[in-house]
Amino acid sequence: MPSDTSPDPSATPPVAPGGDTTAPERREQAVRAAVERGVVGPEAPVAGLLDTAGIRASAAALRAAFAEVTPPGTPVLHAFAVKATPLVPVLRLLYAHGVGAEVASPGELALARAAGVPPAHTVLDSPAKTPAELREALALGIAVNADNPQELARIDALVRSTASASPVGLRVNPQIGGGAIGALSTATATSKFGVALRDPGAREWVVRAYLDRPWLTRLHTHSGSQGLPLELMARGVAAAYALAEEINAAAGRRQVDTVDIGGGLPVDFTSDSPSPTYAEYARLLKQRVPGLLDGRYGLVTEFGRSLLAKHGTVLARVEYAKTSGDRPIAVTHAGVQIATRTVYVPESWPLRLAAYDAKGRPKPGPPVAQDVAGPACFAGDLLAENRLLPLLAQGDHVAALDTGAYAMAAHYAYNSLVRAGIHGFTTGPEGVRFSVVRPPQTLAEIVAESGGAHPDALL
Secondary structure (H helix, E strand, O other), rough: OOOOOOOOOOOOOOOOOOOOOOOOHHHHHHHHHHHHHOOOOOEEOEEEEEEEHHHHHHHHHHHHHHHOOOOOOOOOOEEEEHHHOOOOHHHHHHHOOOOEEEEEHHHHHHHHHHHOHHHHEEEEEEOOOEEEEEEEEHHHOOEEEEEOHHHHHHHHHHHHHOOOOEEEEEEEEEOOOOOOOOOOOOOOOOOOOOHHHHHHOOOHHHHHHHHOOOEEEEEEEEOOOOOOOOOHHHHHHHHHHHHHHHHHHOOOOOOOOOOEEEOOOOOOOOOOOOOOOOOHHHHHHHHHOOOOOOOOOOEEEOHHHHHHHHHHEEEEEEEEEEEOOOOEEEEEEEOOOOHHHHHHHOOOOOOEEEEOOOOOOOOOOOOEEEEEOOOOOOOOOOOEEEEEEEOOOOEEEEEEEOOOOOOOOOOOHHHHHOOOEEEEEEEEOEEEEEEEOOOOOHHHHHHHHHHOOOOOOOO
């Protein structure tokens, strides 16, 4: 049985969530303060705002949910999916509140290490790990989930030549079907992730692979994220648990001691409600897979979007307000470079928008159907089309809500638009306090990353 992987509170003292204000109240305060202090204004027309109290509360809710359904002392590692919000201060904050890091690239691993997340609280997943990535992870003692037989063969060679403290597992695809968003469904019949368990001979190969490798002690599955119902997620976890029991029975011992159940809790993008909750999911797992949660197995989770989405707001100034074909259009600096999925697939990724006046106060007035456009040079760069909002005017502000994950930090460099600055905020009796999480990108940085040091390379 693996040791408890919760961070040492003496090393990273917890910070209590602040005040009794609700998340919408904190957001309103932060928007007004951001406008008053020039965090967003003519010289900085778009910025991301992160609610640190909300992030802390999400981390606490996650830990409490699984503590409720497992016996005391059950080893549980909650590892944040770094791809959701790849920002060092965010990873640092989460680790201070009991959440490690799930990484899927050398860049994400570098971010986790820069944030101070230790190897024992880090998990490496990816369908395309290079030998160098595997070598580094095994040398550091980071948990590794192999994706396929060829990758497992690479690990074979590495563990024969180098001693490693890394727990090693294998990702399996239970092939239980997809959710509402096909691109995010990772347990379909033809998913690129993991070993497809229902393919002919695959299950037998997996069991044999474990019997031949006594150091293979974990099993990993992840069925998808947004658009996946909880019942389907639970079916995927149940399939992994049944396989772990089969492997252990064949081995005659508890060889698989930890099951990594992935993440994937969907987010309600239609309201401020954090629904479904971690507690609801954990209780469902307790009903559907009680043996997994009876203390015999350690657990790893890999939630991302559900930890951060509700706690981020992109605030943009309305640069121009115009009409075209009788349709009002508010042109802002928040578009495809921030909400890429919303712009390209709006039916799957609708965003809530809130209107504010030139002073950052909620915009009054009757709702008017209008477009909210971004700055990129193509017609589809719209945060919302024909959306009912108080009529926006030049100098007003628009807030894109629920953008704490897969939005402000996942920059899309269309038109060489600069990455927006990101600011954490706290609220209290003294008002709103901002801290720079990531400064706005400079034009010099854009030139540098675009080959500026080699202007004559093609002459």
